[in-house]
Amino acid sequence: MKEVLKRAGYRVTRQRLVIFEALRGTTSHPTAEEIYNMVKSRLPNISLGTVYRTLELFERLGVLQRLTFEGSPSRFDGNPKPHYHAICLGCGRVLDADEPVPEDIGRRFSEETGFEIVGYKLEFYGYCKECASKRRENENKG
Numbered sequence: 001m002k003e004v005l006k007r008a009g010y011r012v013t014r015q016r017l018v019i020f021e022a023l024r025g026t027t028s029h030p031t032a033e034e035i036y037n038m039v040k041s042r043l044p045n046i047s048l049g050t051v052y053r054t055l056e057l058f059e060r061l062g063v064l065q066r067l068t069f070e071g072s073p074s075r076f077d078g079n080p081k082p083h084y085h086a087i088c089l090g091c092g093r094v095l096d097a098d099e100p101v102p103e104d105i106g107r108r109f110s111e112e113t114g115f116e117i118v119g120y121k122l123e124f125y126g127y128c129k130e131c132a133s134k135r136r137e138n139e140n141k142g
């Protein structure tokens with residue numbers, strides 16, 4: 001991370017490093033506010049605005065992914081490599097879906113139509129293990 005910042009001409013600050021570490025150390029895809037709560041104890045003077053700006057910087061530097069889901073605030077992923085996500089409709093958590101990502105997805109369509117693809121989205125919706133078993137319990141009761 002230090003190298004990435006330096007190469008891009010940004011100062012290496014403790015704030016930036018702590019926020020980056022927090023993001024890399026979790027797979028929970030936190031929102032900016034959740035990240036703020038995660039780093040507050042280590043950075044007592046930090047504001048939510050600084051967290052937002054730092055995340056925007058990291059996004060420009062390509063060291064994180066911003067995930068946007070309809071009707072909820074952006075979430076941030078310390079893993080910038082393409083991977084799929086599964087969203088729980090029960091508790092709202094976002095899990096990494098360890099499925100192979102085809103590198104040439106869309107290529108045929110792009111070649112045939114001249115459509116220049118810059119990204120795509122594939123998300124799984126459903127219920128995480130805990131929510132699925134709660135739902136089964138409720139069904140059995142009712």
Ligand SMILES: [Zn+2]
Nearest residue numbers: 088091128131
């Ligand atoms: Zn759930």
Ligand SMILES: [Zn+2]
Nearest residue numbers: 077079085096
């Ligand atoms: Zn992820």
